[in-house]
Amino acid sequence: MAEEMRIVLRNYGKVDPLNIDSYTQVGGYQALAKAKSMSQPDLIEEVKKSGLRGRGGAGFNTGMKWGFSYGVKADQKYVICNADEGEPGTYKDRIIMENDPQSVLEGMAICGYAIGANKGYIYCRGEYPYVVEILNKAIAQASEKGLLGDFNIEVRMGAGAYVCGEESALIESIEGHRGEPRFKPPFPPVIGLWGKPTIVNNVETFANIPAIVDKGADWYKGIGAAGYPGTKVMTLTGDIVNRTVIEVPTNTTIRQVLNDFGGGIAGGKKFKAVQIGGTSGGFIPESLLDTPIDFDSMSAIGATLGSGAFFVMDETRDIVDVIDRISKFFAHESCGKCTPCREGTQRMHEMLHRVKNGGAVAGDLDFMERLGSVMSKACLCGLGQAAPAPVLTTLKHFRNDYTAKFN
């Protein structure tokens, strides 16, 4: 039986999110003090050495990212916490912020010191106004006690655009524009918010930082999978007994998550598929369930770890109906800036709708595969590149579900 390991959620249920004293009583803000006793390059090297990779989905080495911003001379730099979690099936960042907001603030302040930034933003999704209140109270308490030093944090509210989870679109939104991704390079660590070096990290990434600084890189990199160390917070949804949130080492397998923590399929039914990483993730069949959840193992089977959402479907689910729904999501959320995504998501949805309603013609499935392949290469940002993944992985693993719809 696999066991939970709580690093990100280390204070879950142990601190009062609205009382900063309960956070300092469990050692809160000691990591920031320790970080400030180190030189900036030593601190960045420690984070790099820990092997921590971004928990928002892209999996880039966090310390390396910080190093890019540290290396740029600028009169102003920024730290942004990406709290725009919009991947359907995902609510891990909400759980972290609702239960332990100070860990996130401390992680941001450590990053601020490391790169030389005195201003931070938390971009929190508009669907979480109650989380924004918690964050603002937490910031006020930390500032009042002088715990953040000269580091200043402001909360900005997203407004229901999924694409703003993409870091350059998020930056555009903070600047008060439509949230359309920028052409890259240059990347945000060099030219970001208002043209200044900017680190954008996910909520879960920041919540890891105080623990890493406190206990050291060697401790952290010994946990979980070697290439993607640490833990991952996962949210279990769909046809599973326990619809819950867990945190496990990254060498835990998909099957362990489903059975040991999820309690298996609800209603005594059989497993059909699990989509991991949010609505842009790949669909995984029974035969691949012994894959560890870490970033690289998931990539190797053509899937993603992404946000860590587990969307479970039992044997009675109509895969084509679910994919049709997902394709509508992407057609709605495409920002329209680049043609492959703007047009591709619409056409994909049209074709899927046709298949679902029994109106598909010979060659439609091949067209879908070809369109998906073009989108995954030609779209400007991660939204369009990942949008075809559910279609492509189900065409690979559940093709019979599609052909069964043919008249």
Added chain:
Amino acid sequence: MADYREIISAYKEVPGGIIEAYHAVQKEYSYIPEDAVVYAAQVFDMPKAKAYGVATFYSYLQVGPRGKNVIRICESAPCHIAGADKVVAALEKELGIKMGETTPDGKFTLEFAECVGQCQATPVITINSQPYGDVTADKVAAILAEYK
């Protein structure tokens, strides 16, 4: 009700503050009046087209009138398989309007939404951003009664 001019002007000095200003207006009015977009363009010194472009890009923002209480039904995949369509049917029946419409008395508007981040309790609806989980057709009348 506070004047939208006052609300928007308060954000004049906030860098990139137009979206925050729109949120504040919407909190007061439940939507963004068309004239408020024109006014925001002046305050933030941008073309009207741009102010309108920002306001209409984001699905959480609504330009033009809608009901006092905004009911949003998540139709993302986890809610979809949990029976969101039955909740939609129950809401439409209870209020006598279709999705996207507002009741004649101006009290309720029904909107579709994508994931609202409460997937531990699918299907989910929100009323004025307050989430309600594990909603079934049977529970709809009781939930709405709180707002009538």
